[in-house]
Amino acid sequence: MATQCENPVVLTPAQLICSLEQAWMNEKFAPELLESKSEIVECVMEQLEHMEENLKRAKQGDLKISIHRMEVERIRYVLSSYLRCRLRKIEKYFPHILEKEKIRAEGEPSILSPEEFAFAKEYMANTENHLKNVALKHMPPNLQKVDFLKAVPKPNLDSFVFLRVKEKQENIMVMPEHDEQREYVIDLDENSQHLIRYKTIAPLVASGAVQLI
Amino acid sequence: MEAAEVEFLAEREMVTIIPNFSLDRIYLIGGELGPFNPGLPVEVPLWLAVNLKQRQKCRLVPPEWMDVEKLEQIRDQERKEDTFTPMPNPFYMELTKLLLNYAADNIPKADEIRTLVKDMWDTRIAKLRVSADSFVRQQEAHATLDNLTLMEINTTGAFLTQALDHMYKLRTNLQLGESVQSQDF
Numbered sequence: 001m002a003t004q005c006e007n008p009v010v011l012t013p014a015q016l017i018c019s020l021e022q023a024w025m026n027e028k029f030a031p032e033l034l035e036s037k038s039e040i041v042e043c044v045m046e047q048l049e050h051m052e053e054n055l056k057r058a059k060q061g062d063l064k065i066s067i068h069r070m071e072v073e074r075i076r077y078v079l080s081s082y083l084r085c086r087l088r089k090i091e092k093y094f095p096h097i098l099e100k101e102k103i104r105a106e107g108e109p110s111i112l113s114p115e116e117f118a119f120a121k122e123y124m125a126n127t128e129n130h131l132k133n134v135a136l137k138h139m140p141p142n143l144q145k146v147d148f149l150k151a152v153p154k155p156n157l158d159s160f161v162f163l164r165v166k167e168k169q170e171n172i173m174v175m176p177e178h179d180e181q182r183e184y185v186i187d188l189d190e191n192s193q194h195l196i197r198y199k200t201i202a203p204l205v206a207s208g209a210v211q212l213i
Numbered sequence: 214m215e216a217a218e219v220e221f222l223a224e225r226e227m228v229t230i231i232p233n234f235s236l237d238r239i240y241l242i243g244g245e246l247g248p249f250n251p252g253l254p255v256e257v258p259l260w261l262a263v264n265l266k267q268r269q270k271c272r273l274v275p276p277e278w279m280d281v282e283k284l285e286q287i288r289d290q291e292r293k294e295d296t297f298t299p300m301p302n303p304f305y306m307e308l309t310k311l312l313l314n315y316a317a318d319n320i321p322k323a324d325e326i327r328t329l330v331k332d333m334w335d336t337r338i339a340k341l342r343v344s345a346d347s348f349v350r351q352q353e354a355h356a357t358l359d360n361l362t363l364m365e366i367n368t369t370g371a372f373l374t375q376a377l378d379h380m381y382k383l384r385t386n387l388q389l390g391e392s393v394q395s396q397d398f
């Protein structure tokens with residue numbers, strides 16, 4: 001995990017919380033599982049543990065302590081909501097996520113954190129086992145296999161999302177809705193807000209140029 | 214995203230309070246606050262302001278825009294124009310609601326402000342419905358939504374995007390059906 005901590009950009013704790021909130025909102029609105037922000041999660045955890053350590057040592061019943069505690073709880077809420085949201089997506093799309101992980105080229109960053117990867121694999125094994133025990137083993141031998149990739153629906157990348165532009169983008173191709181329309185290009189100005197298909201702007205979400213809202 | 218979550222985000226907005234206690238500067242993870250001195254205004258995030266107010270440890274100073282005359286202007290502008298006008302604060306609705314619920318005694322003409330903000334909200338939501346309707350009718354693939362706030366997007370957004378997804382599915386299935394007519398049953 002040493003490589004992940006060599007983040008070239010050093011964030012202040014305030015910026016860190018801000019980037020966690022942005023990751024949280026992106027994850028909530030994106031139809032597919034986004035790249036895991038393990039380094040943010042780890043750094044936030046570290047901050048929280050550090051703060052809780054301090055709070056334990058401090059005098060109880062102090063006004064200051066209760067303010068700190070409230071802040072810690074707010075951050076913890078965002079963090080767990082973020083992680084829960086990812087787990088929900090993993091449970092929903094596990095075959096496709098694992099398949100993507102399998103064909104991932106070496107050196108390319110994984111979209112799963114090591115813990116999430118373990119969870120996904122276990123979830124797959126358990127689901128398979130469960131289906132086998134409940135029904136499949138009573139089936140004729142030629143029907144005892146389930147192809148999860150075909151049985152579980154894929155994330156719908158065509159769905160519409162709302163977004164706010166953080167860095168100006170030019171020449172975004174918009175595909176027509178039906179045959180009579182022609183495709184056209186739009187520019188996304190900084191701070192403007194748009195409603196558009198997720199597929200068209202998915203790379204921009206990943207690079208952080210736009211924020212889903 | 215649920216309304217409660219949008220409100221959670223709104224609680225980060227800074228507001229001014231006048232504390233009645235003294236406390237040194239505190240170093241939160243999200244930044245430093247204070248120092249707090251009785252009678253001296255200080256900026257804190259809304260979540261803290263509401264909490265301190267509930268414990269009767271401070272008086273709230275309403276934001277500059279939370280003023281009957283200013284809001285009347287904004288409301289009239291909003292009614293006059295067909296597009297969405299810029300709002301004084303990206304979380305104007307949530308701030309109004311929280312401040313008026315917990316600190317109505319610190320805000321002059323609270324009832325009038327409540328009505329004005331509600332009027333603005335209603336006007337904007339009505340506009341949003343009309344534009345969503347024309348968006349769907351014309352089968353557009355892209356729309357610009359400048360000046361809409363997060364709360365406004367989220368009250369109508371989830372329903373609209375789901376509806377669009379369903380329509381898209383129905384339409385693509387139709388096209389698919391045309392191309393593979395000779396399906397054997």
